[in-house]
Amino acid sequence: MRKTVIFAAIWMGACSSEPAPAPEVAEQGGVSVECALGGTEKFSSECFLVEAEAGTDTKFVVRHPDGGFRLLALSESPTGFEAHDGAAVSLSERDGDWVVLTIEGDRYRWKEPLDE
Numbered sequence: 001m002r003k004t005v006i007f008a009a010i011w012m013g014a015c016s017s018e019p020a021p022a023p024e025v026a027e028q029g030g031v032s033v034e035c036a037l038g039g040t041e042k043f044s045s046e047c048f049l050v051e052a053e054a055g056t057d058t059k060f061v062v063r064h065p066d067g068g069f070r071l072l073a074l075s076e077s078p079t080g081f082e083a084h085d086g087a088a089v090s091l092s093e094r095d096g097d098w099v100v101l102t103i104e105g106d107r108y109r110w111k112e113p114l115d116e
Contacts, residue, residue, distance in 0.1 A: 030063065031110075037064060039105040047108060059084060062108055070103055077101075078112075 030050035034043040046065040049072075053059045060072040060081065073084035077092030079099040091102040100109045 033062065033108050033110045035062070035064070035109075036107045037066075037068075037105070043107070043109060049108075049110075064106075070106065070108075072101075079108075079110075 030048035032045050033047050033049050034045050035047035036043045037047075048063045050061050050063060051058065052061045052071070058074055060074075062070045062072060064070075070088075071084040072081040074080060075082040075092070077090075078094050079092040079101040081090070081101055082092065083090035083103045088103050093100055093102075094112070095109070097111055098109045099112045100107055102108075
């Protein structure tokens, strides 16, 4: 019994409250999209849109550089997506040549495909 307690104490001490570093978002593949996370005004090209499930119930994931993400579903909105996070509400709008998807304090944008 005492060995079990000592082992548990050592194991617990080896655990860190620091999160493990996220793999580079670009290494995970997908299409680069600009994002402004956590209410920031300035967009950067650090997020990636990745198809998560194929088929009739296709889902997508927008991966953040810090390891966070948003789950998206296809929709008839200007961006073509909506939040699939359950309680999160999304707003999809056009902004000049861009389409912008806003979910809580995060914004994502990309150029709207041009019809030829």
